[in-house]
Amino acid sequence: MAEALLRRSPQPEAEESWALFLDFDGTLVDIVERPEAVFVDPALPGILAELETRLGGALAIVSGRPISFLDRRLGGHRFDIAGLHGLEHRIGGQLFLCDPDEHPRLREMVDRLAGVFSSKPGILIEDKGCSVAIHWRLAPIERDFVHATVHAALEALGSDYRVQFGKAVAEILPAAAGKGKVIEKFLVQPPYRGRRPIFIGDDLTDENGFRAVNALGGYSVRIGPGETVARERLGSPAELRHSLALWAEQGSIPFQGIR
Numbered sequence: 001m002a003e004a005l006l007r008r009s010p011q012p013e014a015e016e017s018w019a020l021f022l023d024f025d026g027t028l029v030d031i032v033e034r035p036e037a038v039f040v041d042p043a044l045p046g047i048l049a050e051l052e053t054r055l056g057g058a059l060a061i062v063s064g065r066p067i068s069f070l071d072r073r074l075g076g077h078r079f080d081i082a083g084l085h086g087l088e089h090r091i092g093g094q095l096f097l098c099d100p101d102e103h104p105r106l107r108e109m110v111d112r113l114a115g116v117f118s119s120k121p122g123i124l125i126e127d128k129g130c131s132v133a134i135h136w137r138l139a140p141i142e143r144d145f146v147h148a149t150v151h152a153a154l155e156a157l158g159s160d161y162r163v164q165f166g167k168a169v170a171e172i173l174p175a176a177a178g179k180g181k182v183i184e185k186f187l188v189q190p191p192y193r194g195r196r197p198i199f200i201g202d203d204l205t206d207e208n209g210f211r212a213v214n215a216l217g218g219y220s221v222r223i224g225p226g227e228t229v230a231r232e233r234l235g236s237p238a239e240l241r242h243s244l245a246l247w248a249e250q251g252s253i254p255f256q257g258i259r
């Protein structure tokens with residue numbers, strides 16, 4: 001199917017006008033049971049580095065994960081990147097981090113949540129400093145309990161914080177965070193400035209990014225099933241990796257709707 005989506009001839013001049021933004025979990029890598037068990041195809045960092053060159057540097061990873069985690073998993077190459085749903089980012093080697101000390105109420109809440117969920121086997125708390133994700137993939141029966149607890153936590157925290165739901169996860173994070181906003185931030189800086197964005201993601205958190213790139217005249221691709229505002233869909237991370245490899249090798253942009 002990926003090959004069927006390939007354009008017939010390479011269009012290097014078209015590549016120069018695009019900026020590519022890629023989500024990580026469920027997009028570049030398959031979803032697995034535990035966050036730390038995620039597997040990165042060893043060929044992936046090289047493919048992304050090749051694409052980055054083709055795109056004149058206009059390629060960035062946009063994820064809910066911390067940048068430090070993504071850097072470790074993506075080998076030695078320091079890609080432009082946004083972590084924690086845009087709360088931190090790195091562009092052209094310049095790093096902008098979120099300081100957990102600026103979120104004392106959230107830090108206190110993380111400790112309280114750890115206490116509440118300590119009696120619930122299978123619930124994983126992923127403390128990311130400026131946000132906290134509560135995973136129920138290993139204990140789906142606890143989904144409603146997690147929802148209720150997160151909503152109560154948000155009431156206590158007030159409007160400076162919000163919840164971001166994802167795949168068997170609820171994440172509490174500063175209200176200002178959002179993938180759409182950080183994509184817009186990249187797009188006013190070189191080498192992204194003046195280019196049309198492509199954003200590829202798989203999840204509820206990515207819908208916000210899809211909306212932003214659609215509004216900017218860009219192109220959005222959703223990986224896997226689910227309601228979406230994205231313009232196009234690919235079946236799986238494996239299919240996307242294959243398409244990206246062909247793009248890197250042959251210079252053919254692998255999306256039907258791109259003109």
Ligand SMILES: O=P(O)(O)OC[C@H]1O[C@H](O[C@H]2O[C@H](CO)[C@@H](O)[C@H](O)[C@H]2O)[C@H](O)[C@@H](O)[C@@H]1O
Binds near residue numbers: 036063135167
């Ligand atoms: O923005 P993303 O790069 O898609 O990150 C979103 C969240 O992904 C991770 O959780 C998800 O993937 C896990 C590993 O496959 C899976 O076990 C979990 O159920 C999924 O929700 C990550 O752990 C979160 O921090 C990210 O926010």
